[in-house]
Amino acid sequence: MSERWVLALADDGRGALLVPVDGAGRPLGDAVREPDLVAAVRERPEVYRWVWRSTAEVYPRLLAAGVRVERCYDIEDAEQLLLAHEGRLGEPRSAAAAWARLQQRPVPPDPPQRAAEPGSQSSLFEPGPVHVPLEGLLEVYADQLRRHAGALHPGRMRLLTAAESAGMLIAAEMNAAGLPWSAAVHKQVLHELLGGRYAGGGEPRRLAELADEVSAAFGRRVRPDLPADVIKAFAQAGIRIRSTRRWEIETLDHPAVRPLVEYKKLYRIWVAHGWSWLQDWVRDGRFRPEYLPGGTVTGRWVTNGGGALQIPKVIRRAVVADPGWRLVVADADQLEPRVLAAISGDPGLTEVAGRPDDLYQAVSDRAFSGDRDAAKLAVLGAVYGQTSGDGLKNLALLRRRFPRAVAYVDDAAREGEEGRLVRTWLGRTSPPAAGAEEQGEAGIPMLPEEGATEGARGAAATDLGGGEAGADEWVPGYASTNSRARGRFTRNFVVQGSASDWALVLLAALRRATAEMAAELVFFQHDEVIVHCPQEEAEAVVEAIGAASLEAARIVFGETAVRFPFSTAVVECYADAK
DNA sequence: AGTTTCGGCGCC
DNA sequence: AAAGGGCGCCGAAACT
Incomplete structure (x- = not known):
């Protein structure tokens, strides 16, 4: 009933070798050779988890033939996570390398990552990496299962690799589905914003007009897209600026400012999401970015080409559901502070995050006399490591009411400054400080002593429980610029990364909940998901999102009181969701 | 001529 | 005194 099979592509590129395994990865019987990968999988619906080298290698072929699988285990993705957890991130992560390490043979370097061509059919035609036979995959898989047992929290580590493998399936399915995209609407938006294009190329009319206005304001020809030119022009007008960033330009009193800012905004649309992008x-009718789960160190996804995670708000008008279909746009509300509540166990923040109300408002009622903006800045400052201006004052107020939450991120920052590794809730581990080995700047990266760190953290948090504000405030001391930057990174890492952990499990739960529907997941952006579904299914999808949120909270954080509410909108056009 | 870095801004 | 995390994308500038 719950069968687990390991599958290796045959070296003819079409067939497969496969064998059922037990819970420790030991083969149950002889391997089977099948002439056709797709048929081999299609004919085994009873298989509950497919174990393979790389989802990106296998699954697009199955999807192209209309075959979906319930679960998988992606060996190379797991290798990456396990190596990082073991503090060995620099070592090659390929299955071939992992096998070579086990056999104490020379370890081959990883093949270089190739950038995607626009519109390319993902990894289907990429040059294959070093082939690893079934025998090798079996050895590596069994070893990885053992290594999970050696993790700081084995159960969480197993959940992490399972969730990331689910993410690999979802990414491949989203790549195959594509985001519904109306080229006609996109062109209309471009025309409204930018005006027509001149024959023979060059910038569109509106940009040319704005560039002329900028030049007129300066009394000489200035190219607004060249920072050096703009800085020189302002200098000649008697205004010294350090950069041409919008927020700096906007503070100036000069007639060039308005057209210049407008130019920059439209220029960005033109170059990043203009006609050539289209x-x-x-x-x-579909935009097909290539999603890469775990493409960032914190576990957030990236896309390889197309800039799918940076679609400007105005361009979202082009995301339009098929006729009779809807987009269910679901956005997790204040995900990162809620995650901080769950991972830190801070009683006050957990209480605030245990309700679906606006979290920043609730925080401000308790610690900021109802000043929501201050509360939001303080929370984001704590998560991002802002330590200047009002941020410091606000942080002190936050610390008084939510000491354990602030201590959690402060601890992470200190560990980073000391050159240590930090981990997300499920065990995703930060990379070592760059160049730490050579320079000794941040010390040799080392794993926290297992158990000791958590004990110390728990004790510190307890001590702070009733303390006065600032009584145990962490002071950066003599930390260097580099190590402070490192501290900001690790501070953010534990929150952003744990949010990624949770979001992955949420996606997997949502995928399972919608498996029998016509609905398809078409977009995922950190804390936001879009489901494309027939209009009649929309309400069921909204319900499924709520249920998946509860399930993800329970699976990832256990019996936490923290809730993860979503704002959902059922729309025909993405731009109407907000 | 080809490759890498920089500046700026889009998203979260 | 200064002190903001993670990405991708593009063209220009700075390299080799």
Whole structure:
């Protein structure tokens, strides 16, 4: 009933070798050779988890033939997570490398990552990495299962690799589905914003007009897209600026400011999401970016080409559901502070995050006399490591009411400054400080002593429980610029990364909940998901999102009181969701 | 000529 | 005194 099979592609590139395994990865019987990968999988619906080298290698072929699988285990993705957890991130992560390490053979370096071509059919035609036979995959898989047992929290580590493997399936399915995209609407938006294009290329009319206005304001020809030119022009007008960033330009009193800022905004649309982007990335009414789960160190996804995670708000008008279908746009409310409540166990913040109300308002009622903006700045400052201006004052107020939450991120920052590794809730581990080995700047990266760190953290948090504000405030001391930057990184890492952990499990739960529907997951952006579904299914999808949120909270954080509410909108056009 | 870095801004 | 995390994308500038 719950069968687990390990599958290796045959070296003819079409067939497969496969064998059922037990819970420790030991083969149950002889391997089977099948002439056709797709048929081999399709004919075994009873298989509960497919174990393979790389989802990106196998699954697009199955999807192209209309075959979906319930679960998988991606060996190379797990290798990456396990190596990081073991503090060995620099070592090659390929299955071939892992096998070579086990056999004490020379370890091959990882093949270089190739950038995606616009509209390319993902990894289907990429040059294959070093082939690893079934025998090798079996050895590596069994070893990885053992290594999970050696993790700081084995159960969480197993959940992490399972969730990331689910993410690999979802990414491949989203790549195959594509985001519904109306080229006609996109062109209309571009025309409204930028005006027509001149024959023979060059910038569109509106940009040319704005550039002329900028030049007129300076009394000489200035190219607004060249920072050096703009800085020189302002200098000649008697205004010294350090950069041409918008927030700096906007403080100036000069007639060039308005057209310059407008130019920068539209220029950005033109170069990043203009006509050539449309040409490159949209085909047959779908935008197909190539999602890479775990593409960032914190576990957030990236896309390889197309800039799918940076679609400007105005361009979202082009995301339009098929006729009779809807987009269910679901956005997790204040995800990171809620995650901080769950991982730190701070009683006050957990209480605040245990309700679906606006979290920043609740925080401000308790610690900021109802000043929501101050509360939000303080929370984000604590998570991002802001330590200047009002941030410091606000942080002190936050610390008084939510000491354990602030201590949690402060601890992470200190560990980073000391050159240590930090981990997310499920065990995703920060990379070592760059160049730490050579320079000794931040010391040799080392793993926290297992158990000791958590004990110390728990004790510190307890001590702070009733303390006065600032009584045990962490002071950066003599930390260098580099190590402070490192501290900001690790401070953010534990929160952003744990949020990624949770979001992955949420996605997997949502995928399972919608498996029998016509609905398809078409977009995922850190804390936001879009489901494309027939209009009649929309309400069921909204319900499924709520249920998946509860399930993800329970699976990831256990019996926490923290809730993760979503704002959901059922719309025909993405731009109407907010 | 080809490759890498920088500046700026889009998203979270 | 200064002190803001993670990404991708583009063209220009700075390299080799």
